[in-house]
Amino acid sequence: MASTNDPFEFREFEEAETLLEVNRDAVTVSIEDEDRKPQKQRQPAGLAADGDEDPLATDDRAELLSGQKKNVPFWTFEYYQRFFDIETHHVKERIIGSVLPWPGKNFIHAYIRGNPDLYGPFWICTTLVFAMAISGNISNFLVHLGNPSYKYGTEFRKVTIAATVIFSYAWLVPLALWGFLLWRNNKIMNLVSYSFMEIVCVYGYSLAIYIPAMVPCILPYEGLRWFSIAVALCLSGLVLVLTFWPAVRDDYPKVIIAVLSTIVVLNILLVVGCKTYFFSKPEVVQQVNNSAVAEEIKAITPT
Numbered sequence: 639m640a641s642t643n644d645p646f647e648f649r650e651f652e653e654a655e656t657l658l659e660v661n662r663d664a665v666t667v668s669i670e671d672e673d674r675k676p677q678k679q680r681q682p683a684g685l686a687a688d689g690d691e692d693p694l695a696t697d698d699r700a701e702l703l704s705g706q707k708k709n710v711p712f713w714t715f716e717y718y719q720r721f722f723d724i725e726t727h728h729v730k731e732r733i734i735g736s737v738l739p740w741p742g743k744n745f746i747h748a749y750i751r752g753n754p755d756l757y758g759p760f761w762i763c764t765t766l767v768f769a770m771a772i773s774g775n776i777s778n779f780l781v782h783l784g785n786p787s788y789k790y791g792t793e794f795r796k797v798t799i800a801a802t803v804i805f806s807y808a809w810l811v812p813l814a815l816w817g818f819l820l821w822r823n824n825k826i827m828n829l830v831s832y833s834f835m836e837i838v839c840v841y842g843y844s845l846a847i848y849i850p851a852m853v854p855c856i857l858p859y860e861g862l863r864w865f866s867i868a869v870a871l872c873l874s875g876l877v878l879v880l881t882f883w884p885a886v887r888d889d890y891p892k893v894i895i896a897v898l899s900t901i902v903v904l905n906i907l908l909v910v911g912c913k914t915y916f917f918s919k920p921e922v923v924q925q926v927n928n929s930a931v932a933e934e935i936k937a938i939t940p941t
Contacts, residue, residue: 721756721835729758736843736877745843745881746836754835759842763804766849770804771796773852774916780858781918796916807908808845812837815901819885822893830885840881844874848909855917863917871909875902 732749739745774796782788816834823829851870855863878901886894 721754724753724755724757728753729755732758732839732843733762733846737847737873739873739877739880741876741880743880744884745840745877746832750836750839754833754839756835756838756842759808759839759845762842762846762849763808766845766852767797767800767804769849769852770800770912770916773856777856777858777917780856799915800912803908803912804845807904808841809838811904812841815882815897818897819882822886822889826889829888832882832885840878844877844905847873855913863913867909867913871906875905878902878905 732745735743735745735749771793775793778793779790782790812834816832816837819829819831823831847870851866854866857863879898882897882901886897889897
């Protein structure tokens with residue numbers, strides 16, 4: 639027969655009020671209380687409640703988490719906006735890399751790294767336009783300095799001509815080169831391919847060396863002018879050749895020579911043409927002035 643004081647005997651628990659009467663300092667936990675916790679406390683830190691969630695922030699967060707970028711048409715401003723989103727130290731690094739090329743160092747692989755920008759090329763081309771026009775104006779003034787028949791006047795048309803030449807070179811030449819490399823890549827599958835924006839970025843930064851080269855051209859010394867332009871031409875051409883050599887080195891030898899020669903020749907034509915137009919040769923100008931004065935004297939003197 640079981641004892642009345644058997645500890646294993648089943649007994650019903652008293653109500654909570656009866657138990658609390660014995661020890662009023664006891665802490666009780668209810669299972670129902672766990673289900674009544676506010677929903678905000680269960681969300682991770684930094685996330686708002688469902689009702690307060692910003693739809694735009696949700697879309698941006700989902701886009702970042704998925705690692706995908708929204709595709710937009712190329713004729714919209716939103717498409718080009720991402721090419722102007724670049725840090726200042728990246729632009730500085732790319733300018734230094736274009737001014738000081740190193741043999742065997744590809745500019746696209748070393749500095750662009752799949753993130754081309756238009757901010758640097760745009761301001762480099764714009765600065766070069768004004769530097770070339772202003773330097774040519776000052777040089778023309780120094781060449782005619784001391785000539786009483788010369789009247790100095792600002793030549794704003796040089797800014798327009800410089801802008802047309804520089805921006806046409808920085809956009810049309812990369813466009814033609816990109817089309818040709820794309821065509822050759824379809825013919826030979828193992829060729830290295832560059833995007834159009836990467837080629838534009840390379841050409842834009844390759845013009846940076848010509849900005850300081852315009853300063854010595856102000857002085858009326860032909861030897862100094864040609865030396866400054868030749869140094870800048872070698873550095874700029876070296877950047878372009880080292881960059882596009884991997885894209886054509888597996889092609890036929892005739893194609894390699896043709897592509898690299900075209901790149902170098904177009905660069906030479908740009909520099910020599912700008913030098914000839916914007917910076918007059920002092921001896922030629924002096925000779926033209928003397929002949930003009932002589933003709934005026936003959937016209938005034940009676941025969």
